[in-house]
Amino acid sequence: MLEALAQAEVAVTDCLDAPTWALPEHDLIAALDAAHRLEQRLAAVTLALVRELDGRGTATAQGASSTAVWLRNRLRLGVGAARRLTELAATLDTAPTAVRDALAAGTVDVEQARVIADTVQTVHTAAGAQAADKAVGVLVDWAAQFDATQLRKLGTRILDHVAPEVADAAAESALRAQESRATRDRHVTISEQPDGRLRLSGILDTEAAAVLRAAIDPLTAPAGPDDTRTPGQRRHDAVAAVCRLALRTGELPENGGDPAQIVVTTGYDGLTRQLGSGALDFGQQLSAETVRRLACDATILPAVLNGASQPLDVGRQRRLIAGPLRRALVLRDRGCAFPGCDRPPRWCDAHHIQHWADGGDTSLANAVLLCGHHHRHVHRSEWAVRLGGDGHPEFVPPAWLDPDRLPRRNHYHRRT
Template identity: 75%
Template sequence: MIDELAQADSAVATCADAPVWALSEHDLIAVLDATHRLQQRLAAVQLAAIRELDGRGTVLAQGASSTAVWLRHRLRLDVYAARRLVGLAASLDVVPCAVREALASGAVSLEQARVIAETAATVSASAGVEVADKAVGVLVDWAGQFDPALLRKLGTRILDHVAPDLADAAAAAALAAEAARATRDRHVTISEQAGGRLRLSGTLDAEAAALLRAVIDPLSAPSGPDDTRCAGQRRHDALADVCRLALHSGELPETGGEPAQLVVTVDYDGLARQLGSGTLDVGLRLTPDTVRRLACDAAILPAVLGGAGQVLDVGRQRRLVSGPLRRALVLRDAGCAFPGCDRPPRWCAAHHIRHWADGGPTSLDNAVLLCGHHHRHIHQTEWVVRLGDDGHPEFVPPAWLDPEQVPRRNHYHRRM
């Protein structure tokens, strides 16, 4: 075997030095097909060797803690790639003979072989070995046309082709088993990280997954050609928007529907000069900019503290844009007022045009609806918002963006 592999290595080295630019398109495609087939065959040989080494305990005898760790060092792989090789090698034990032959001939890839093996095991459990063998034959033929993902999808209805009389009952049993697994495995884990951040992980059942996708997908689309957020950041911001919508709905239990409450423990002058930080009830400290932004649509409770930090008096809620005032704001702006934004009112917070910390009143003439993205944008950039002569908001861009600083308006929500 070593001599044969050495000859193959020499042949491949010769091909690597050959000028591909001299080949026709037909020959280039033939080279691609041949290298792929050879790659699959070599992978089958490699996995067989890994499986044997693992079974003999060779790597443990050499001092490695696991086969994956040994492969990482021996082949200079990352841990993920090494573990994947070990997993694929282990799957060879349950691969039917016909699949191993197809794998050795290069007719199927490693991932296709795994899909076929798993499908065959499912069919065998529900319909017997003979039907499973028929399914393997059909799936090996399909492997010449379909990638692993589509092959797996087709495999869910393989009994329609090899045992139609058993298909409906088997499909119902498989669906019930999958539903039971989804119910059992569903979970969401929330892990606290430094700086008040949270790490989310978990598995959703099919219904919850569909609900999440239905809500997150439209909100996580790029907002325009200048949107530099990656897909993960857009999904993060979409999830935050969903949480804001839930808070504003008024339908959450107990304290649901109320915007965040901030207890600012700095003196008034510090807040007004944008120098004072704030503290949430969970102990997380917020930057002055964040405090001022959240303060636009939050319930601010002025607190009088004693020398030891005890609360001596808490003032009443006095500056939340709600009730008739918010309804009037929605009627006027009809959504996020920033130019070009189409977010509806339920996704928006009321922004004080003249900040409350600067003495700005809570009134219709001093408020404007802004979605979460543009609310942050207004607080963090040089855009200026004001009311025009007709009482509708207009936005003055910074000079670097428009030297003329021509005021802009949102025409998306314009009422005809």
């Protein structure tokens, strides 16, 4: 396989260097069709590889919390794309052979293949194997004319074509299956932008969508004739207002051992002189004006990162890393410190680098933030943790993963 892929890569490179301007229009169109077929065939190969790696547990063996997270780091994908790739590989693994063959032949694309696999499963449940086999042929034929979105809509009435005697009775079953898929596919992705803003994307199931609309609709109307906000800006402000209201209730569960809250770190002198900027737990910087506004409705917790008035090294008298020491640890690590992990501080435990039971003290120099998955992984694996020369954590992989055992660091939480 590696040799064949190397040859394919050489062939594609040759195509990149080809003078497309010299081709007549009908050859350009034929080349586009051929390139698209090749893309789908390569997608089938990729999905087969992902499914095999997932089945072998390669990702967790190498320290990742899931195959999707491992793919994100290995292939530099967005987490949503990595998750979809893993899910699609699993779906097609159990799909009828004809669906996999159509994808391998380039006659359907990956999204069409997923729709066909989902629809055929529904037909199999409602009308049996024979009807499901007929449905595959019908849907593959339709895929030559319709994209994935249209194909899913047509698939809701596929029984009219392959098993009309049970179509009406199966309509309710199909609706329940659609709701089940909606529940399975629900997700919200929060992506940090370079300037500290967040991009929200995702899919809400029907019930959650109704709840969201009910909560924000009363807050999205223009505040008056002078309100110049766009509809998108009004929805943004409505979501923020609902979240602030939820925080003020005090009924949210604790997060990382603390009440649900916004945490801003700033210098006290700068705050009192109205000059100091600040930083959130996730590393985003806030202007002095924003810090002062948040301080109007805040509890101010003094924490001296060094100095006699608030020592960070509490020695052997205390085992748990909490209070000012945990705050300093969050400021240093900014999230799970394991390489490739992007989980925030509130999802993390404080881990003793030299275990407390083995004589390790409770200090900043002997602590590192780890999410639950990587905390367990470090305890039961051959990964070693230490602080580098600059005082930041680094992880030495086991020899079976890297014979040179070169130290690795987490770059997701690095501030510039």
